[in-house]
Amino acid sequence: MDVLNKFTGKLARTYETSDKASIAGILGKSKDAFNLMKITDFPDRIKALRVVLNRIAENEKSLSDLITEETGKPKRLASSEILTAQHIIEASMQAITGPSYDSTDHSLLRNTLNYWVHRNFARGTVAGTCDYGNPLSSAALKIAASVATGNTLLIFPSRIAPTPSLKLISYIEETKLPEHAIQPILTEESGILDEMLSMVHKPYGNWELVFDYDEFHQFTMLENFEKRPENRIVIIWNDADLDSAAETITNSLFMAGHGGYIRSMKIIIHRDVAEYTVNRFMEIISSMKIGDPSDPDTVIGPLVSGTMISMTSDILEEEIRSGSYPLLDLNIKPPFIYPVLLDSTGNKGPMATKGVFGPVMSIYRIDSLQEIVDMCVEGGEYGDASLYTSDINIAKSLFERVGFSSLNVNLEPVLRPEYSRTIFSSELNSPVYTKRSVLNF
Secondary structure, three states: EEEEEOOOOOHHHHHHOOOHHHHHHHHHHHHHHHHHHHOOOOOHHHHHHHHHHHHHOOOOHHHHHHHHHHHHHHHHHHHOOOOOOOHHHHHHHHHHHOOOOOEEEEEEEHOOOOEEEEEOOOOOOEEEEEEOOOOOHHHHHHHHHHHHHHEEEEEOOOOOHHHHHHHHHHHHHHOOOOOOOOOOOOOOOOOHHHHHHHOOHHHHHHOOEEEEOOOOOOOOOOOOOOOOOOOEEEEOOOOOOOOHHHHHHHHHHHOOOOOOOOOOOEEEEEEEHHHHHHHHHHHHHHOOOOOOOOOOOOEEEOOOOHHHHHHHHHHHHHHHHOOEEEEOOOOOOEEEEEEEEEEEEOOOOOOHHOOOEEEEEEEEEEEEEHHHHHHHHHHHHHHEEEEOOOOOHHHHHHHHHHHOOOOEEEOOHHHHHHEEEEEEEHHHHOOOOOEEEEEEE
């Protein structure tokens, strides 16, 4: 398996891969390790996680360099991922000492992160993948869960960016946990994970420590680029603080989200304030540095895959042919996609229903709340959204009428999660929606 430097395109390192013939042996070792892992007492599990936490701190610079090299993330995002991995492990250490059948909000506000943690008993061998954009934190998520609950883990590092995950696994090997408690499987065969899972007893019920509900139920190869990401929906009403909104939204666009890529934004703006806001977007974007991700001043680095760039380029061309027009010159020079700002008002091209990988903002000018509801319903988008307004009644109305799983008001959650508070649907007098709504003030 060849691993490339995403900025230079040169070979960074090579790994031997596992084949299907080795699955039975790997699984057998994992089952044997579980017999010891499930009786490893809580203090020893905490000590093991403490060792990992210390190793991350000691190797922060080299880990940051690896993340930047293999994913193309700018330095600031690589450093943020390291911090996230540390927070995950800290939350797991807290969860180990909690009640076995309890749901506890492990609030780490000093670290600006919250984890909603459910912890039960060990079940056996579990399997999970590490994604290409967050190779360290996704490995920390799986490893911390397994250690906390006493499960053994078969972990699949990303084919594109495996080294940070492998480094984290090597730290576990320094602890006194049973040998083979955490085993990596490197493969370029997309079907090998399914074959592995078919041999594991009830694989979909085995993740026992859950962050943000179903984080651990992702058993698919995350490097299947055939699937396009969902747009991040942002709504700007005519009473919003426009300067603050433009700054927050634009900065958030270049933060790697779930899956580690930069995903596009569908920005719905009240027509009265659209011209001013779009001009502010362009001013902020023009000041951002694009290039070598190892440069601390770089905001936008290379995309992690040429496949992503090609797919995004094709969709953008189709979007423009269908009626959208670029407010900035379209500039795609692999391995980079320069910021894209489209006016897509009235257009029902591919960007109306699905997103793309890359720093793409699609602007839709509207005059009423009903237009927002119609756009979201037509696009089938009921996920997370952000709303910029000074009227909380606007937020409640949109949440009730559209059914967003969460609605963040006046900020992007990736930037300021410490100010989040949870409001459940019952508080909004709606019996329909079961997912929580996060309203930030």
